Structure formats: C-alpha cells, structure tokens
Amino acid sequence: MTVTSSRPTAVDAAAAGTALRELGLHADDSSRRRAEYSYDASNYRLRPVCVVFPRDAAEVATAVAWCHRNGVPVIPRGGGTGMGGNAIGAGVVIDLSRHMTRVHAVDTVGATASAEAGVVLTALQKHVREASDGALTFAPDPSSQSRACLGGAIGNDACGNHSVRYGRTTDHVVDVTVVTAEGHLLVATATGLRAADPSDTAAVRRAAEVEDGLRALATENLAPLRVELERIPRQVSGYHLAHLLPEHGFHVARALVGSEGTCALVVAATVSLVPVSQHPTLLCVGYRDVVDAARDVPTMLDFAPSAIEGIDERIVATMRARRGRASVEGLPDGNAWIYIELDEHSVGGRVDDIAGAVADLADKLRANGRVVDARTVTDPTTRSMLWRVREDGAGLSSRLVDLDDPDAGAGYESWPGWEDSAVAPERLPEYLEGFRRLLDHHGLTGVMYGHFGAGCMHVRVTFDQRTESGRATMLAFVRDAAQLVVDHGGSLSGEHGDGRARSELLPIMYSPEMIRLFERFKGIWDPQGLLNPGSIVDPAPIGDDLALAGIPRRTWQTAFDLGIPGSAHTPDTDVPEGTDLDPFVHATQACIGVGRCRSHSGGVMCPSYRATRDEKDSTRARARVLQEMLRSAPDVESGWRSEDVRESLELCLSCKACSTDCPTGVDMATYKAEFFHHHYKGRKRPMSHYSLGWMPAWLRMATATAPMINAVLGTRLAGPAARVAGLDARRSMPRFARRKQVRAALRSLVRRDDAPVVLFVDSFTRAFRPQVAQAASRVLGGADSISCEKDNCCGLTWISTGQLDRARKVLSRTADALDDGTDRPIVVPEPSCAAALRKDLPELVHTDAARRVAARVRSFATHVGSMLDDGWTPPPVPQAVTVQTHCHEYAVFGPSTQASVLRRLGVADVRSADGCCGVAGNFGFERGHYEVGMAVGEQALAPALRARRPDEPVLTDGFSCAMAVDHLAGVDAAIDAVGGVHLAELIDPDRPTPTTADTPTRTRETP
Template sequence: MSNSSLVLLPSSHARARDQFPGADELEKELRKKVRGEVRFDPASKALYATDASNYRQVPIGLVLPLDEEDVVAAVAVCRAFDAPILSRGAGTSLAGQGCNFAVVLDFSKYMNRISAVDPVARTVHVQPGAILDRVREAAEQFHLTFAPDPATHSRCTIGGMIGNNSCGVHALMGGKTVDNILSLDLLLYDGTRMTVGPTSAAELEQQIAAGGRTGEIYTTLKQLATSYAEQVRARFPKIARRVSGYNLDELLPESNFNVARALVGSEGTCAIILGATLQLVHSPQFRTLMGIGFEDIFIAADNVPTLLEHHPIGLEGMDGLLLDAMRRKQKSADDLALLPSGEGFLIVEFGGATQAEANRKAQELAAAVAVLPQPPSVRIYTSAEASRIWHIRESGLAATVFVPGKGTGWEGWDDSAVDPKQLGSYLRSIYALMQEFRYTSPMYGHFGEGCVHMRHNFDLETEAGILSFRHFLDRATEITLAHGGSLSGEHGDGQARGALLPKMFGPELMEAFRAFKRLWDPTNKMNPGKLIDAHEPHEDLRLGADYKPLKPKTHFALLEDNGSFASANLRCVGVGACRKTDAGSMCPSFMATGEEMHSTRGRAHLLWELMQGEVLEGGWKNKQVKESLDLCLSCKACKSECPVSVDMATYKSEFLSHHYEGRLRPLSHYAFGRIDVWARLASFAPGIVNAINNAPVIGRTMQSLLHIHHKRSFPRFSKPFTREKQSKSGAGTEVFLWADTFNNYFHPPTMRAAHQVLTEAGFKVVLPSQHLCCGRPLYDFGMLDTAKKYLLKVLDALSPQLAKGTPIVVLEPSCATVFRDELTNLLPHDDRALKLREQTFLLSEFLVKYAPEYRPPSLTGKIVVHGHCHHRATMGMNDEMTLLRATGSQVTLLDSGCCGMAGPFGFEKDKFDISQKLAERVLLPAVRNASQETRIVSDGFSCCEQVMQNTGARPLHLAEVLAQTSNTSGNDHVESGNLP
C-alpha cells in the first residue's frame, strides 16, 4: 500500500460484535467431543481478545484441551463447521499473532508436560504449553539449557516460542528457537498427523514415494526448495536475527531439508504443534557480567563489533531514556545505581568452566576498552549484583509502556534487526526519522545480534495519528532494508509487520510464502490474516479513531490515568508477568488456579472490556467481572511487581463500590468491613464474646451466616492496649503510635512491645485519645463512602500531629498502606492527606530514619521472616531486614508470596481451598520445618492468623523481637490464650 493511498481501516470496535454462523452449534459439538474445557461465554472471549500487541480481535470461543486426543477432536469439530483456529500459549505475543476471530486453543493450562531430559543426547521432549523456565530448570540439573530465553521466560510457553521463533539474551550463545528444534509433532487442519525434522535425500524420496497427504507435502516442499533456492539465498538477510517470513532457507540442501525448522516462526498459520523435541546446549556454570557505559547509545552501538571479538555469551544494550522511564516509575532505583556512568550502556556476559575463567574474559575486555579513543566507564559485577542488572534489562519492555508524565509507549516498530556492524548507523537513521515524526522511544535490546526494541508514543486514537503511524512504518522499513536488516528480529510478523513483508522479500518470494502456507493450510483456517496476506498494521487496533470508552465517575481520583477508569486498565498491555508461578507475590490467585481470568492481566482486560460495553454487558453489575475480582486478594503485589503498576486492589474496590450501589450487601461485608466497630464493642467484655464465638452451636451458626469455613476459628478479642495504664514514655522527640484495630483489639502485646521499643529509643510516645480506624477492611468490599468518612475522621483527629510534623508509626502494614496509598487517591486535594502520607512510617522505617543510633538487642539463633504483601509492595523490606540482621541472628526472608489469608478472604467458605494452597506453597512448610528455637517473624495480622490457625505457632511482630532481651528465644513467651 503506497503512502498516497493510505486510508483509515476498521478498528477492533467496528468488528467486536461479529458473530460466527453456527457458533451455538459449534459450542455444543465441542462440548460433546472435548474432555477438556470449552468456553464460549462473554468473559472468556473478552479475556482472549488481545495479546501483548496493539490489536484486538474477539474470538469465537475457547478450548483448553486436556491432551492430544482433545486437540484432534476439537480440530475435527472446527473443520466440520469451517471454523478458523488459533493456537495460543501465554498470550504474550507482540505482533498481534496471538489474537484472532477464531476458536482459540490454549495449551498452557493442561498440555504442559516435560519428559525426562536425555543428558547424553542433550534433548528433551515437551508439550506446547510447557513453560520455558520449567524446561530450563530440568535441563540445568545436567548443566544444560535451552538457549533462547526471552524476557518473558517465567511464563512463555515452548509452543509460543516455536510459533514466534523467540530468541532472547542468550541466543548469542546458542541461537534462536529455530536453531534448537530437532523435531515437531504436528496436527494439520485436515486431520493429518506428522512428525517432522531434518530429512536426508533418501528419506525425502521415501516420504514422496509414500504418497497420500504426507507425500504431497514433501513433494511440494521439494519443488518450493528447488524453484526458489536462489531467491532465498539472494534475498534472505545474512544476519543472525532474521525472524520475518517463513524459513524456506531451512529447506535448502545446506540445511538438511529441515521441515521442523521450516515451520518454526510460522505463528500458527500452518499447523498445530502437539509436541517438540528440543536440542539442549551446554550451560556455563560460571558467569561474569560487566556493564560498560558510553556517552550515548549510538557510540555504544558502534563498539558492539569490537566487543563481539571477545566472544561473550550475552551482549545487551540500553539507553538513558529507558533508565529515565524506570526512575519516573520508581522501579529498581537501587539497582540502577549499579550501572556505570553514561547514557548508552552495553551489558556483557561471559561464561567459563571456572569462575576464574569467566572473570578473566571480563577483565580482558575491560582492558581492551580502556585503550579506546574515548574510554567508556566499566563495572564488573558480583553474582548478586548481576541478577539485579538482568532484572533492569528484563523490565525494559514494560518499563517503556506507561511512564507517568510521558504517556504510553506502543509497539509497532518493536524489534527490527541489522548486522551488528550496521547497528550504529541504523540507530542514527531511525532516530532521525523519529525526530521527523516527533516520536520518542527508548532504544534497548540484543545489540550483540543487532536486534533493537522500541516503543513509540504513537497516537492510535485519531485518524491523523493512525495514518502518521502507518507512514512511519513504511519509512522505518525502508531504513531497515537499506541497512540489510530484517523487519522482525525476535517477536515475529503477525499483523504488525505482515503487510510490510513484500518490501523485504519481493513478489517472487511472497508467492513462495503463499504456496508454503497453502500447502499446509489450503483452506486458510489456521490463524488467518497474520504473517501472510495479513491485515494491515493499522487495522483491528485495540484503540482506533472510534475508541470511545465509558467515563464513569469514580471514587478514586486515578490522577496518573487522568481520572479515567478505562485508561487505568489500559495500562495492562499483556506482558503477562502476573502469570509467573515460581516466585514473588503476583498474582496469588493465578498461582493457585492457573486461570487467565484470575490473573492481574485477565482482570485488567475484563475491566477494560467492561468500559467498552461491546463484549461484556451490564456495566458495573456484570457478574462475570465480579467473579474474576472475587478471587483477587487485594495483595497490592501487582502495583509493585507488575512492570506497568496495574493497581488491581484499587480497581477491585472501585468496581465493588458501584456493583453494590442501591443493593443490599451480604451480611459478611458488614461484619468484616466494619470489624473495628465490633472489636470496640467486644473489647468491653472480650472473655464473654470469645466464649460465645467459640460455643459449638452459636459458633457454627455464626460461621454459616457469615459464610466462614468450618475449619476457621474467630480471632480472639482482647482488652485494648489503649485502655491499659501506660508505662512512662520517653522525654525526647514526640512520636504518635497508631492504634490499629488488629493490634489494639486482638493482639495488644504488639502495641505494648512497640511502645517499649520507642520509649527505650528515647522518644515520647503519644497514643490516640479516641477510637480511630483507617478502614482497611472496607476497601476489600468497595465500601468507599464509609471509607472516606473514616479517613476524614482520622484527619480531623490527627490535625495537631499533622501540623507539627509528628511522625506516625503504624504497626500493621495493611493499615500503613491506607495512609500511603488509598488516602491520597480518595482525597487527593486535602493537604492533610498529603501530610499524613508523608508522616506515616512502619516501625522499621521510623527507627532507621529517626533513630540511627538505635541498636537492636543481641539475639542468638535463626529468624525466618514472612513479609506482608502490602509491606513488600508499598514500603519494601529493606529496613525491616536491616534491623533484624543487626540482632546478630541468622535471618532468612521467605519468598513466600501472599499468605492466602488476606483479611476476610481466607475465612470465606468458597475461598478456603485457595487460601490453603497459597499458604502451603512456601509459608506453612517453612514454619513446620523451623526448629523450636527459630523465631518466625511476620508483621501482618492476617499472616499471623494463617500461621496460627494451621500450625498453632504465633509469629512475632518486629516490635516483639526488638522488645526481647538477649536471653529470650523462640516464641515460648506467647500466652496460650492467643493460640487458636
């Protein structure tokens, strides 16, 4: 399409209500024949309507097959109804190949088996839904690895990697996915099953002689290879990162007529992958990472060929704009300080048989760059520092997606590649083009192989902006081809670059590509409209000139998202970090269920779709959206672990507030949401209330009314600390000790210990003179009008302290986050709210900042720490760990994620099993395996309840540890009345 003929094309909204003829009958037949899951409901369609690209196409329906037989059955039904099919893994594709108006086969939930690694042959056979990191973990037992490792390695599937021909950092060491595939087990749309791989001349003739559909395929492949060999040799770029187009070069004699590798990168447009045999490579067990800082990214790129002469196993580039984006988002601030000075950075990794060998290689490179005309700055990292540097690099894509004050960076010209010798010139040319179009983007990527990632501030919401975006793609294509490059160097063509391929390959090779596609898929039912004869890159946009989301009035200000609930959820661009299951806290409900609907991404997509009103109807009253949010534990982990800071706890609270407008809420909402009221009343006769709660008949009746699981017991009320006669306070600087509902009314020893610690540190401790509550449980149920009243009461009561700048110490992390987070989001224009946010500290933060001379007591033994989710997400654990380590104990911080209790969540009948599953992932086994002398530390009341109600042990709050004397050990000081 020439620039002069460019016109605006239909967006996704124009097609969102497309219906497949016979969809109801198709669904019924699939349900009869498939033993796995079949979903044609609106929420499932909404969840799979987009991937990590700019595109949106609402699918016909979804199938989650249990095994190969299910896939065969599903394809047979689709064939009978003439329905198109899309194979999908983790849904992190960036070029639009992961969404289509088709029946989606999601292999990630069930078909993820990994067979035993063969360490001699260095192979492993996997199903398409196998997660890359799980494969790598299995291989590392034999000092082997699967070389390609994209930044999404914690959740991307092998099937998706094969479809896209994924690469990653260590493709420099072991090649792209195509270079590491031995064979593929295939299912074609017509039902043919094949296993393909390298084919000798004799084997080729045998396959042809066999006749039938298989013989036809091999006959035609041979004809294609013969007819187009010279075109392939002449027009395919001679670079490591040519990912665009079909791999016809793999059918040449010099490539052993490798049919499996010819299909790698075909993006599901030719065949369905049922299994793959992977080639593993040696994994260097000793590695050294170094950072090299140049004046700018262009000079850094100029020096890549020199660095490659030293044979690194990884060579990545990043520019200063990428780091600026991370700083604006307050991501990895401490890690960024590890980078050397400069505005253009190369991250170089060496491997060796010994650590000394890897170190020597790094030192040799450092010596070599030291004699350059303009010597760069160099830093060689320890192994601990190296992991932090890799985290920066892996956060690159999402760090550039949404930047406060800058807006959204969109993919589109995302992963072009050139020869590393051309890299500096290429970047300068692209930068000049960006200036011409007034676009900005960080530049980063796999510089060792000339692959560059960018996300530009394209305007995809106006006709002029969309056409400008399309013009830019044409011009950028011309620059890339002038430098002998490939339009895609990693993420594939899909819809983003499919229509641009004729510029790169010319008409003859495009006809060869079409013939290749027709051979495998003659009826064009496999992911149609992608890669070959693709829809235009400015078509089917998720946004588009007709993008007009609902703009409801919200309780939360959402200032960073211009007050728009739709914009807040548009932050999620599908990178899928919430789908990891091995570490961190995000996303606990996905970790427990493996369901897209219960991931942060899934919820964000549903809420975004809700604002469109095209697939999901009913607005705030939509039951499927509520179902998705019901399993959100409001842990806030997504706000810190999600690279674009999707704040699902806030979105859930906002949704629930509107969902229940004008409706009577369940009794449990009032019971748990207003727990401070009931705790205050119970505090006048806690013994009687506890006895009633635990009486067999009354207790069971209350559990039934409140939908509490029978294995849960009610927390025990106590006389509040604020009614105790207080010990003498210090005479120094005044500090206000917040009496939160949980520690004051349920476990006053924590308050007592904090008062002691602060007094002994020399501070004058002031307590509230009236009942106050931050209202934390109210947010779990969306009771935001009441929450605002609570906050205004707090601000009125604390006015003297706020005016004087008195530090306010909060012991319960979830209460501290109300003052640090929800408060200013609900009351953004109240100056007192801003002061309270700035004056609120956890005990550890306060002691580190205001009592630098404070020394914790000397303790022996071990301390095992479970960090509350809000503590980790909003404040971080550094100060807490600093104080605990200063006791002299051996301190371990568990990577235990969410404890699973999350306030009322873990008490509810229908959520008990998930709560237990999350607790058993790391936390409870760690508690059970700890010795009697080991101190278990957790500052969250809910976390302590989870541990107590499952093990009988009560963890200590930091305040209780610091209040101990040196001869006190373990948890033996806990009163038996506090045990369940």
C-alpha cells in the same frame, strides 16, 4: 497449492462452545472468557468465538478437526505474551498453556529434552537443570521466559538475552509434533515428515502429501531461497524456507519454526540443550547514548561473550521512580548501558582467565573513547537485579516517567508496533542514527533496548492510537521504518514474528516471488486458510482491530485519585477528542499484556493465578475484562454493574503485589475496590462486606464481650455463625483480646506531644494483639501513642470491600487527628494499615492534611531501619528467623524491607517466605475462598514453615500472616505448632514471656 481464503467464517459462539463440549472438550464461550482472550501483548484486539483448554494432543486434534469441518479459524496460544498480535483471532483459541505442560524426557547424554508445547520456558529449564545436576539448560531465554511457553518460542522463533552465543529457537529444534489443519497428528523431523501413529492411514497419507509439496517447493526455487533468506542472524520475518534446502538436509521441523501457528499447531517438541555457564561475570558499561554503545559492539564480539544487551536512560529512570534507587544499584554513570557477560566458555574453559578477559575488554572499550563509565559485577544478587531491569524493559517503557521531572509520576506512554527490527550488528549504529531521524520526522519518541550483540532492537514508540490522526502517523511511521531497515539489509522482525503488526509490510522486505513462495508454503499445510488467519500470508491491515481505537470517550467518575495530571472527576460526561484521557480508562489500560502476573516463581504476584493456573485469575485477565467493560458498556452505570468484571475480581486477594511486581504498575487491588464501590452502590452486598468490612466499627463491642465470643469459637456454634456472616467455617478464627487486656495495654502507652515519633495503634493490633503495641512503644522509647478508634482508623476493611464513601469519611477524621503540625514519623505496627495510610489515604482524601500525614507514615520495620541508620543499638536477636513477607509492606514500603531489617539487626539466617500467606485480610475468611487461600499458602509460607527449626521464630508483622501461620500449624501435621511474632516483640528490650492468661490466642474450628 495456494491459500483459498484466510477470512474467518461467522459462527455463533454458543453453538461452537456447545458442539466442542459435546466432543468432551473443555470449551468456554462465556463473555468473560472471550474478553480475557481478546488480547495478547500487542496493540490488537479480536474477540474469539470461544476458548478450548486441551489436556493432550488428541484433544487438540479433535478441536482442530471440528473447526476444519465447520470452516472455523483456529488460533493456537501459549502464554499470550507476543507483541505482534499473533495469539488472538476471531475463531477458536486453543490455549495449550493450562494443561499441556509436561516434560516427557531429558536425555543428558544426547543433550536433548522432549516436552509439551505449553510448558513455560523457565519450568523447562528448571527441569533440565535438575535432571542434569545443573550441567545443561535450554538456551533461548527471552525476557518473557517466566511465562512464555515452548510452543510460543517455536511459533515466533524466540531468542533472548544470550542469543549472541546461542542463536534463535530454530537452532535448537530437533523435531516437532504438530496437529495439521485437518486434525492429523504428524511429526516434523530433520529429514522430513511422518505420521505420529503409523497405523493412522489418513495421517500417513497427509504426511506424504505435505512432504511431497515441500520438496517440490524447495527443488523448484533453489535460487531465491538461497539469495533472500538467512542473510543476517536475526532474519525472523516470513517463513524459514531455507531449511528445506538440500544443504540443510530438508529440515521440516526448523522450517516450521517461526510460522506463528499459521501452518500447523505445535503440540510437543524435542529440543537440543547447551552447557550451563558456571562462572558468569557481568561487565556493565555506560555510554552517552545508544548509538555510541552500538559502535562498540564489534569490539565486544571479539571476546566471545554470552550476552550483549542494552537499555536506555528512560527505562532506568522509570525503574528508579517506581521501585527506588536501590533497584538499579550497580549501574555505572551514563545515559545508555550495555550488559556484557563473559564466562568460562568465552575463554576456552579457563576459569582463571575470566577476570583478565573482562579487564582486557574494559580497557579496549575505554581506548575506543566512547565509554563514560564501566563496572564489573560479580555479586549474584546485584547481577540478578540489573538483569531484571533489562527483562522488565517492555513493561517499564510502556509508562515512562518524565526525564526532567521523574518524581511527577507517569510522563508518557509508549507502545509496540515497531519494537522488533534487526540488522547485521556491524550496521546497527547507522541504522539507529537513521531511526532516530525518522522518529524526529514523525514527531515521535522511541524507547530503545534490546539485543545489541545480535543487531536486534526492541523499540517502543509514543504512538497515539486513540485518535485518527495519531493512527495515521503510526501507519506512516511503520511503513517508513520498514523501508529504513530494508535499506540497511535488515529484517522487519528479529524475534517476535510478523503477526498483525508487520505482515502487511513483508512485500517491502521480500520480492514478489518470495511472497508467492510464502503463500505456497502456507497453502501446502493449510489450503483453507483456517490457521491463525491474518498473519504472514493474506495479512490483515496493520491499522485494523487496534485495541485503543473505538473506545467511547466517557468519564468514569472514581473515588480514588488515580494520579493522572489534569484529569477531571466529573460524572457521566463524554470526554471530547483530544482532551486528557479519563483516569480510570488510563489506569486500566496500563496493562499491556506482558504477562509477568502469569509467572510461576519470582516476586509475589499473582497468588491466585499461581494457585489455579487459570488465565481468569491473572492480573492481566482482570485488566483485560475491565478494558472490555470500558469499551462495550452501553453507558457508565451499566458498565459498573458488569457481572463479568465482578466474577473476574472474585479471586483477587487485594494483596497489592501487582502494583510493585507488574512492570507497568497495574494496581488491581485499587481497581477492585473502585469497581466494588460502584457495583454494589444501592444494592445488597455479600455478607462478608458487612461482617468483615465493618470490623473496626464492632471491634470495641467484641472486646467488651471477648470471653463470650471466644467461648463460642470453641463450640459447634462457631460453624453456623461463620456461615451466617459469609465466612468459611473451616478457617481458624481469631480470639479477641479482652477489654481488660486492651485497657491495660493502652494505659501503658504514653501521650507525649514532644516525643519524636507517633505510634498509631491500629484496629487489628488493638483488638487482637495489644501486647504488640506495648512492645512497639518500648522499642520506640516512649512514642506519642494514638489509639485507633471506630471513626479514626486506616479504613482498610472498608477499602478492600469497596465501601469507599465510608472509608473516605473515616480516613478524613484520621488525617485530621494525625495532622499535628509536625513532621514526626507515624509508625504503624500493622503493615496493611500502614500501607493504607501511606497510599490509599491521599488517593481517597484529596486534602493537604491527608498528603502530609501519608508522607509521615512508616511501617514498623521501615522505622526500625531508620533507627539503625541513626545509630540505635538493638538488643540481641535470634540467629535464625523465618519471615513471612507481608504483601502490603512488600508493595508499598519495599519488597525486602522486613528481610533486610532482620539482617541489619544481626539475624544471620533470614529465611524469607516471599509469597502471599493466603489469608490476605478478609479474602481468606470469605466463603468460597478457602481452597484457593490454602493453595496460595502452599506457594511459599507452608514450605517455609515445614523447613524451619522448632526453635526458630516466625516473623508475622501482619495479623493476616499470623492467622495463616496458626491455621497451617493446626491443619498440617508436618508443621510444628508455632505462634507468629511481631518484629516489635522480637526486639522488645524487655521481651516478656507471654502466658496463656494474658495473651490472645487463636483456635481452630473443626468443620
């Protein structure tokens, strides 16, 4: 049986969406949703017909059966992190990751686990470890494991950092439950195929037909299956038909692994588990280059390591430039590095022998004569930090710094397209030498990292896909590269699958006979060719549907300087081919789909996605909708009016965490402000943009009438007033400091031109927490204090609501006021205001004064760290503190700034709530955001508050964080009443005890 056609049938999106919804399915055919799912992490873009979010296997079967009856292609999708273009298509996309995330069972005796296809790998691993008391785990751990799904790992045959010991996903699959192209639910096992429901006669009949076809394929073709397949550890390209051989027991389940959703949709699986390493030790070795590193791999393999992973200098330089030198602390000298992990399993379970084995390995590597430097890393924090450099390799390498000038910002881009080839480990050095010659021949640069111990290299290449000549070079290169890897006995793909990136090249790797067998295998399962067309069989041309091709070259005039050297800021003019790329286009294209914003733990981004688990609310989806706007808008002006983009940005908290946590540095808070600036120009804005956006302008009046306003906040009038202002009446509103309090606080500050430090009293501190300014002044020892005025502030509220003309005017005045001809640090108590002055000021105000002022700005916690560096002796501090990490401080001044300063001050137990508080400036107060804001608060802050001891201070340097703490304490009986304190108050040498009479308090309004 062969495939009759794999070309998609034209179908009206609205009609398909309506029909699927009439079947009781959650189907979304909106233009915004289709834009979000037009991309994965590859170079490709295909707009789907609609997206279905099934709740269980039965709903998957219903959707697939409808598509089969109507000749509509089906594209299964998990986390959408694949780089081969195998999770997109012009049909119905079935997203298994939203609802089908259940772990059904963990058998600790038999060492197996059963779960649905949409479960994220780290979630599965966490569940297994908890069920086995930390003894077992699921072995495959690709770098995308925090957002990649089990079904995707099976579809692509994922591997990971520890594959040198544990192999591929294939090696761990026991059985898989699948939905066939016709909509039947079958179970593929280690010995055959059966219907999931024995009473379903149609499914029983179809299972028998498929099994008979597969047995005939195997028995009639024993020789080619034995000769051409499974020759190297990472031979992932093509179908895994060798598992149908008699010596492998006719393992149909494993034959389906790596089929990329082209044969059936995996909806659940049973997988085997492996013991957890309890004593991992990392040996990090530096080399002159990756070829030298590859030559030492055989020596490393002799020691039975659990991992042998490599990175090159460009990734490390980019990490240092983007996240600071401390982010790669622990790396030895060198220009390329290998991580070698040994554990108790490397030495036969003898834990005491691990250190000796590591030392012996280091000696043998030095004796080989290629090692530059080597270090043993036993500290878990340092080890995790170094592993993150490797795990973020794909993202970091996409926007690289210039090695000759790493401080200059982004130097050049690199892209997938040939990122996944594999050879036998012993042939890796020669392959890499040939590969580098090939790059030079085509005038390209490759960024190399990957699984050296398994011979699998991830290489991102400086392809130019925006121009016709660049695309021609890319196509010529990948064909030459395919021939090169085949000449070395290797595989086009070693982990990511073939997809649209490599399927066309399979005839270079396989004989015509094997290609026909692949077609036959696909045809047995999917005779109409409706499942994920364009991959493996009847492939789409590599050069078709490239996401960077065909974008109109326009200039999108921006208020922000988005940091692209040589870019012109001229309105509405076409950018000629070959000139510098428009800065806004370049910025939004920083998102390449790696999907770290979809992770459920670690880091801070993306809080709204973690709250809703909807792709719409991920940083990636917002970037993709922006990219679609740039592509499809008839002109610039109508592009800025896009309702799809406005809707996509609605639940962005502007927390800025993505600018740090995203490996490619996407700064969605800035893009949101820029979009709102244009979208609402000349139009009526949401009421909150006036009430909260113009807060600094009316705060002086508010403090003058504070008693009356505060009294109203305690009455039933508060609710209607909040709604008129575009706010949510359920959210606790702050009490304003009285004018007398503000004046008293400001009078206590000093103006000293000879002071070594400038204290900038921001709007929030002045209006709501004037006592913080007093404490800060005392800690700083008499700083030159400047108070924020209505026309002299950080402009944050105008920035976050996209009122950038006003923000620029305010910031220009602020820069002039603070540019005093000195280099004295400017210390800002409110972290969000400090971040705005540090980052947004020079991006909005393009003057030398703005740049000089921004370079001097420090958050309060950052400056306290500098004081400690200079030998300052702090007062006694509490032994335990819960700290709500402020998102803007996290993003602009460093993820661990507040927590590390507390430890240096002598706090023995720092309990850090690393996650957005849910208020995030104006977001948490705005109507329509309450539920999401509360769900965001539940990610880290609320659990930390419930776990704290009653006498334990809660550090809330950010005013929004303080408001979130007060609100949670007011609505959650499990949280003790607590008032957040600022670091300045915590270390105030006078440390006065606040009283109700002189301290602004906050109240909760009952809805």
